[in-house]
Amino acid sequence: MKAPQSLQKTLGVGLTAGVTLLWMLALLGALYVSQNKLNELFDSTLAETAHRIMPLAVVEIINRENLDQPQQIMSFEAHDKQFIYLVRDALGRILLQSHNADPSIFNQTLVKGFSSSKTHRFYRTSAIQNTLHIEVAQPLIDRREAITQMAITLLWPLILIIPLCFIGSLAFVRYSFRYVIAYRDEVESRGSSDLSPVKMDGLPTEIITIAESVNNLLDRLRRALDSERSFTANSAHELRTPIATALAQIQRLQQKVSAGPIKDSMVKIETTIRGLSGLSEKLMQLAKAEGGGLLSTERHDLISLLSMIVDDTRRSNPGKIITLAIPQNEAFMSVIDPDAFAILIRNLLDNAIKHGISNQPVEISFSSKGVLSIANAASVIPVETLTQLRQRFVRSNLSVQGMGLGLAIADAIVTGVGATMTFSSPAAGRVDGFEVEVDFSMILK
Ligand SMILES: Nc1ncnc2c1ncn2[C@@H]1O[C@H](COP(=O)(O)OP(=O)(O)OP(=O)(O)O)[C@@H](O)[C@H]1O
Ligand SMILES: [Mg+2]
Known part of the structure; x- marks a missing residue:
């Protein structure tokens, strides 16, 4: 199965990629248009320059005595000339050239108007009935530099915009998802026994139908579980009286x-x-x-409750050694319902007495941090069985009577109140035995 993806991350990355792509497309479009406009501008400057130089060149050539001698115009000061030019006659002889002009880069044949080589852009115009031709050249590198500069100027903001856009879209998506996140957190933080409807405040329309279906499902589940529980409780309750009557009658008959x-x-x-x-x-x-009501509104001291239950168990099992180690003069206040706590402890103690080796003690301890431990001597239970003991009707010691419900009851209470229960066999610090540990520290004190 494909690993689940975060919708927030997908949207954040998708939006950033989309914005970047659009920005790039807009950039390419802007560069294309700018390049055409720049070329037009450069071309018109080139043509303008040719038309300006031409009359001066004509005067210069006409006033010259020796026409066969090509003349080079000296530059007044050293500068990086953008334009170079050649003035030639109809036969192609050079009559005048700018000081830095290299004749080999110019067109060898006469091409009127604009033309390009690999390195230069040319403009040629003629005068005096096509007897004099001027060709002005401009290096193409100037145009390329201009367009590269423009591309860099437009690209810079993108470097800043990509992370900003990613952070911005993540923040926006997170903001838009705040109610969905609140809904998820509420579902996540519920205990397994809480089947009340989940709050749907502010959920977007796309999710609200799912939330409604979940609530309907929870409602049906709650009603099904309630009826199962009330059936169990009612049947057990109804059975009590006839069973007690039958027991009394059989005892009387025995006499x-x-x-x-x-x-x-x-x-x-x-x-x-x-x-x-x-x-x-x-x-x-x-x-x-398995029903509700495992937590009470008042807080009770679990240590004194435990001592009372242990004393009671000692009285009903006179031959059994039961040791109890509790922190002196300390209380562990908890909101767990005292009846539920008593049912839990009685089931665990009942197991330790029933399944433990009879002449060996049962060791009970309750730490000041709220960890209860009940250990007894017993033959080691294999790990595969140990992990299944909390299921209903699962038993591993068939030599004594029982239904396999004690640990299922204990597990339902522990889960219902938000505590944790672990079994170990052999018990800690022994080679054999069984130990059950219940950690009450997580329960709101
Ligand atoms: N303290 C213990 N020492 C050794 N084995 C235990 C202990 N507690 C539980 N077990 C094992 O776990 C099994 C399941 O215990 P559970 O309390 O659910 O059922 P049970 O005690 O057999 O019957 P019930 O509690 O319904 O009368 C037991 O059959 C026993 O094999
Ligand atoms: Mg039991």
């Missing part, structure tokens, strides 16, 4: 039956009902984790 195959079957039924009860509880948690 009435003495040991034997019927009692064994009843114990199995009780285990299944307990599993069902756990499933409905996890489904309720998942519905909460």
Whole structure:
């Protein structure tokens, strides 16, 4: 697939290239017209010079005693002569020439009017019934220099204009795109759980239809997700009472039956009902984790919440060693909803107790920077499995009961509040074990 291109850059470069091209075309046109006008001007000066010199030359030649001797007009002061001339008779004999004239550069045959050689432009006119001919020459280099000077003068501004035009078009395009950029930033900065309509203020007509379609899509997605969540939550809630009733009845029945195959079957039924009860509880948690309301308006101290949950877990798991390392006399205030935080911690602790080696401790720590770590001894989980554990119903330890929902719930909460969760196996500083780290430092305190 072609790599995406920046529209701003493409427009900036395109506009600059367009302006430069137009400028060059205008420059070439101006040079073409100027060259023609300059040639006309130079030609008329050349002809004028010939017509001015001719009468003087005629007088000079007529007054001369020895006509066979060519005469060279001396220059009064050394200067770079633009014009040189030759006065010849009808046979081509040179009668008069300017002091710096080289006869070899002139036309050898008589050409009336204007003519050009590789190096000079000539004008020839005649007098006294075509017996005297004057040919004035001007070096073409003078004309070329003039036109080159003009081209350079017109090109200079272009060197300044190209970068200015590029910066100017980029700034203008950026200014015109300000609402599109604001729209992009808003879409980019949203968390995955925010499905509210994106603001469309000031968007240009070309984009507004896309933005409207995106908002319609978000709306449909939100309604679909809401109905899925409410279905999960409602079903789990509706299941609670019948499951609790069935559990109570089976426990009562067990007391009435003495040991034997019927009692064994009843114990199995009780285990299944307990599993069902756990499933409905996890489904309720998942519905909460994936719904909104994971952030509260008030701030709560995560360290004291964590200590309370750990104490509670210690009480319900008397034989288990659970260590807790927290910064002393410090609080970590956060806007995360206390219920959501409790569900997250309980799921992670439940995993550490359930999947960890039973006689080994569970080590919990919470740093003053807001990083929670829960580590336990366990056999190493391969990396391929580790990356999939946060998906629903994915499990790697099948020796204990579970649905594979705990880490999916934890992941939904962590993502929903804007924190990050990483798993490592083996745990840091060990050869085996499992460690989960949740970084709360990014959440607005
Ligand atoms: N602390 C841990 N130590 C070792 N393995 C773990 C730990 N936590 C999770 N795992 C592995 O990740 C898998 C997925 O965990 P998850 O919490 O999603 O499901 P579960 O604990 O098996 O079931 P549930 O939480 O729904 O009762 C577990 O089956 C287990 O293999
Ligand atoms: Mg679990």
